[in-house]
Amino acid sequence: MSMHGPIATHRSSTGIPSGRLAVWWLLASEIFIFGGLVACFVLFKLSGTPGFEDASLTSITAGAINTFVLLTSSLSIVLAHAAIEKGDRETSFRYIWYTIGGGVVFLGIKTYEYIGKISQGHVITENLFWSFYYTMTGLHALHVIGGMVIMALISFDIRKGHNYQRVELIGIYWHFVDLVWIFLFPLLYIANF
Amino acid sequence: MSEAHAHPNYIKIWYWLLVLLAVSVAGPMLEIPAITIITAFGIATVKAYLVAANFMHLKFEKKIIWFLLILSICLLGVFFFGTAPDLMMTEGDQWIDCIADKSCVEQRL
Numbered sequence: 282m283s284m285h286g287p288i289a290t291h292r293s294s295t296g297i298p299s300g301r302l303a304v305w306w307l308l309a310s311e312i313f314i315f316g317g318l319v320a321c322f323v324l325f326k327l328s329g330t331p332g333f334e335d336a337s338l339t340s341i342t343a344g345a346i347n348t349f350v351l352l353t354s355s356l357s358i359v360l361a362h363a364a365i366e367k368g369d370r371e372t373s374f375r376y377i378w379y380t381i382g383g384g385v386v387f388l389g390i391k392t393y394e395y396i397g398k399i400s401q402g403h404v405i406t407e408n409l410f411w412s413f414y415y416t417m418t419g420l421h422a423l424h425v426i427g428g429m430v431i432m433a434l435i436s437f438d439i440r441k442g443h444n445y446q447r448v449e450l451i452g453i454y455w456h457f458v459d460l461v462w463i464f465l466f467p468l469l470y471i472a473n474f
Numbered sequence: 475m476s477e478a479h480a481h482p483n484y485i486k487i488w489y490w491l492l493v494l495l496a497v498s499v500a501g502p503m504l505e506i507p508a509i510t511i512i513t514a515f516g517i518a519t520v521k522a523y524l525v526a527a528n529f530m531h532l533k534f535e536k537k538i539i540w541f542l543l544i545l546s547i548c549l550l551g552v553f554f555f556g557t558a559p560d561l562m563m564t565e566g567d568q569w570i571d572c573i574a575d576k577s578c579v580e581q582r583l
Contacts, residue, residue: 295536466498
């Protein structure tokens with residue numbers, strides 16, 4: 282780290298560190314990616330498109346466990362942020378890896394669900410519901426994988442005493458991934474309206 | 475790193491998120507569609523607020539971040555309400571059900 286710290290921590294014309302502003306900017310664009318899919322899903326569902334009754338075939342238990350896992354991983358990454366603010370590198374490192382562990386459990390359950398559904402013949406081309414199901418959850422899973430890789434890189438960086446601000450930045454991203462799931466869960470698992 | 479501000483009680487927030495998760499899972503068991511929708515999407519909105527405000531520290535952020543996010547959601551609303559009539563309004567002088575009268579297929583041929 283330079284004497285004045287990285288640019289991402291201090292240089293900003295908005296009063297917000299530029300690194301954090303960039304993450305919020307990224308998340309604003311993500312609102313369109315996931316929001317666009319959710320909006321299309323709701324439009325098709327409300328217009329009575331056949332196939333959406335298949336929402337009753339998804340496992341509420343698996344979805345609820347995955348929601349629990351992501352909410353808990355959100356807690357662990359925010360605790361990692363709180364720890365690094367106090368300069369406690371080891372605790373922060375540990376909490377980051379708990380979060381990555383949460384991501385692994387989430388993906389494991391998702392894989393189990395995918396295998397079960399595909400083996401029952403519910404593939405992406407079956408009808409519009411399953412197209413949305415695999416597209417939305419698959420895109421979300423890619424975001425989970427991306428977050429886990431970045432977290433792993435950051436964890437080793439902070440252990441060496443570098444770039445502490447990145448824990449907060451990846452935390453904001455990870456909470457957004459959690460937020461997306463908070464809406465996908467009722468949409469794809471609970472509300473068979 | 476972030477500006478100095480008191481950290482919320484994260485464990486307490488997490489506890490409330492789990493209580494809300496339990497309610498949203500229990501809602502459909504009543505088998506009343508209106509309650510299912512309220513418990514599913516109403517509670518999802520409350521959970522999203524708790525995560526954004528406390529875990530993402532949105533309640534400590536400057537107004538420009540709120541502006542950025544609200545603007546994004548408003549533009550998403552424009553997309554939704556701009557395209558919704560095409561899919562959902564099936565009556566009116568300008569409406570042609572080209573799927574039913576097969577003219578869509580003929581146009582493509």
